[in-house]
Amino acid sequence: MVFAASPLALAQELLAILHRDGDRLRRIDDYLHGRHSDPYMPPQADDEYRLLARRAVSNWMPLLVSTPAQALYVDGYRPGSGTSATSEPDSETPEWEHWQRSRLDGRQAAVYRGALTYGHAFTMTERGRSGDVITRGLSALKTSALYEDPANDHTPHAALTVTTWPQGDQPGTARLWDAKREYVVTFRSLSDEKSVRLQGGTLHGSSECPVTRFAAWVDLEGRTLGVIEPMICVQDRINQTVFDLLLAQSYGSTKVRTVTGMAPPVQRDPETGEPVLDAQGNPIPVRINHNSRRFLFAEDPDVKFGSLDETPLGGFIDSIEMSIRHLSALAQVPPQTILGQIANLSAEALQAAEVSLSRMISEVRTGFGESWERVFRLAGELAGNASSAEDFRGEVVWRDMESRSLAQSADALGKLRTQLGIPERGLWRRVPGVTQTELEDWEQMREDDDSVGQLAGALNRATPEDAAPIEKAAA
Incomplete structure (x- = not known):
């Protein structure tokens, strides 16, 4: 795709994209927050019918977003080749310092939830007022980006995010970034191209657009897809069945004399x-x-x-459970997570039920990981760190969120150590729930223990007759 060179034309096109996709994204947002379409009812339905229709909304959408999002947590960054490269993640690398300065330990979840909900979310990396480089998330409802090849390009040609919406006589404002500069945009409405105005044009400090897209799934047409939009029809079917159940329960569930x-x-x-x-x-x-x-x-x-x-209610209940099972299969969410029923299932059976979810999470992690790596390169360039800016071999480290007991993990790690001869320090990262800071503490403790042992050995060799007291004192 060839874009106009004029920043004004880019702003108009990006605002038009927000206008074009606005209805679809707002519909997704409504379903996420329980504002669903009403179930079918007769045109002459009274207030009692409408009250039952509101109570029939059974919002499963937040669960479909939360289930994979809660398994996504970046726990470290492993630099690639270079002067500062290490074989293990290090909390003192410039990349991880930028992560902590941006408070992304807590804010990363909002990026994942936005991408899983709407199909895409964005981050913007810039130098703050204090001079520190920070990264913050941008909502898909307010942000759009242009790509020469939306299916394959990772770097946008330009991006725009709305900071304030028009209210009355006050125009809306937005920020526009291209490959070199940042502009302030004002507009009366998303559909009014003639009202768009541009101000500023300051250098943002990067050699490319500082906005990064986080896409859950992207097809070869460049279209993004989240977990909610394909499930809207199933959600409506569940709401309709629950509404019919409430009608039967309210008007026909008791005997009439x-x-x-x-x-x-x-x-x-x-x-x-x-x-x-x-x-x-x-x-x-x-x-x-x-x-x-x-x-x-x-x-x-x-x-x-x-x-x-009375009207039997069993058929309605069976229909609801069937629709929920369909929702579980289509969304790749384990049925025990949605139905809340676990009866006489072994650990192997539970693990087999979560295979589909694990595969989906692995796929999403791959795409999100590439996006975070670009964020680190942008931050390195703004901070003047040439090795970080050109590090295309670095990778983020995702925390292992699978549910395993500590005893099971310890037994498995022990077998890997004794039977396969894997170094024990190489297995530390596979301990459930371990953080990067704890790993570094263990490393320091190990070095301290080695130093004490070497000192005791040297003293024992120098004075073998006092070996036992010296070893006891060193311990």
Whole structure:
């Protein structure tokens, strides 16, 4: 794709993209937050029907986003070849210092959730007011980017994010970045190209656009896809079935007692004995206080008592469970996570049920990892670190979030050490829940222990007759 050289034309095109995709992204946002389409109901439905329709919304969308997002956590960065490269992640590298300065330990989750929800999210790397280089997340609802090849390019040609929306007579504002400069954009509406104005044009310090896209899945047409949009039809089906269940539960789940051949008593004037009539001229019946402690009887032999059976609810419940299982299969979320039912399942069976989710998470990690590596290169360039800016072999380290007990992990790691001869320090990272800081503490403790042992050995060799006391003192 060939873009116009004018920054104004780029701003107009990027705002037009936000306008074009706005309805689709807002619909996804509505379904994430429980604002779903109403289930089908008759046109003459009363307020009671509409109340049941609102209560029928069973929002499964946050779970579909949270399940893979909670398994995504960057725990370190391993630099590639270069003067500062190390074989193991190090918390003192410039890349990880930038990560901590940007507070991405906590903010990274918002980027993942945005990308999984809408199909893509963005980050922007810049030098802050204090002079430090920081990275912050940008919402897909307010940000758009242009690529020469959207399916394959990792570097956008230009990007724009809205900072304030138009309100009344006040125009909206946005920030625009191209390969060299940053501009301030004002606009009256996303669809009004003639109202777009440009200000500034300051150098942002990078050799390319400082905005990075995090895409969950991208096809060869450059289209991004999240986990919510394909599930909207299934979610609507679940809501419709729950609505039908509530209707049957409210109006037909109890037995109805019937009486034929008997007219109800009517209210009568105590003085004249004449029936009391309503506004339409009909006799007003006497309200019968009937409950399970009272009996109905009639003197007329032609009176017959009967009942209407209740509507069985089992079919509705089975239909809901079937739709939820379909949702689980299509979203690659284990059924026990959605249904909350675990009965007599072994550890192997649970692990097999999570294979599909693990494969999806591995796929998403690959794409997100490439995006974080570009962020580190941008930060290195802005910080003046040439080795970090040109490090295309570095990679982020994802925390192992699989649910395994410490005893199982210890047994497996011990077998790897004794049977395969893998160095024990190479297995430290596979300990469940271990952080980069803890690994470095272990490394320092190991070096301290080695130093004490070497000192004790040297003293023992120098004075072999006092070996035992010296070893005891050194310990």
